[in-house]
Amino acid sequence: MYTDDDYREYIQGELMHALEPGVEYTVTFYINLAENSDFVIKDIGFLMSAEQLKVAVFTGLSKKLLKKMGVADYSIHNFDSSAYYDNKTDWVRLEKIFMPRVMRRLLLLEILKRIQKRINAS
Template sequence: MEAQFPEHGKNYAGVILHSENHYREYMQGELTETLQKDTIYNVTFYISLADNSHFATKNIDILFTNKKFFLKTKSIIKKRSLDGIKNLKYSLVSIEKEEYYTDKNRWMKIQTYYKSKGGEKYFSIGNFRKVMDIDVMKVNSTFNESFAYYYIDQVSISKKEIEKEEIEIIIPEEKEVFTINKTYIFKNVTFDFDSFKLTEAAKLEIQEVFDYLKNDEHLKIKITGHTDNLGKEDFNQKLSENRAKAVANYLMELGVSEDRVSAKGFGEKEPITTNDTEEGREQNRRVAFEFIEK
């Protein structure tokens, strides 16, 4: 077994996020200053899976509280337990990842954003989820220990710098830049005639948008559906609504909260080109989206 060197400084901490007997550990720390209400903070820390871990997870949570607390438990810290602590105010941020945190040799960076409710002075890192909601997998280990033990280092919680005029979101594969309050048309969200069923190509494109909504919690998305002028106006209106909702529902299935997604249909009322040709009608049959600030 090779020694794990700190990601920064001389030391690091460690917690058990999962075990077969449901035993868990939590790491609590104090912030250098109290968080300000409605301010967005950049939350980062590094983790590395311990060599003797036989399990890995893709779930990790951070709990913000207004005061230090202590609970006598060796398992999950439940909501009702937190609610029972006098004058405790808290906010739980659940961090999701598509892939499992399995690297035992390198430090993996975790980053998310948190909009403060105001008054937070402490944070606790661990696994606050119900057993049925935990994603775990077995990993190779000569020790065969029945837990997921992670080292944690360099926790940083700082104000997120946000440009008031424009926020750029760059998709690495395409080098495409999105800005807030600007309308974009999904390239691959197309539908068969009179249908609002999403294709696999459409889902892949929506997944890219989801990735950025997940990483920037200060953003909301507004989705609009549009049709050509063939058919009755009321039918086109309903069809455009269903197509916009199909995209919105898929985003929520992926994990975007309902309060961050809106969907509206405009039917045939807002064409972007002529409806006199098939090419023009195809362009008018579209679903568009716009990023806006929360």
């Protein structure tokens, strides 16, 4: 989804095995920008849920929207970053360690949460 100030992509998938409560897990992704990308990104996160989300989202997934959808069993995690992701040649590793409080089976990755700035064309 894209608007003048916002761009979001969502990827949802089911895990082969449910995550057990109280066990530490690591989620790792590698990212880089497309060669022709005009934007950089800063915020990338993921949502763990016990159920599949079936909704067309035209805004960000918020706690308020999830509550309105009737989704009660979820947890939201963000990859910590103080810098923009602007690398078009190398892959950047994102890693988050977390411990679920309840059983989780579905992962929804939210990519490109906010367009932070345009890349200067030179």
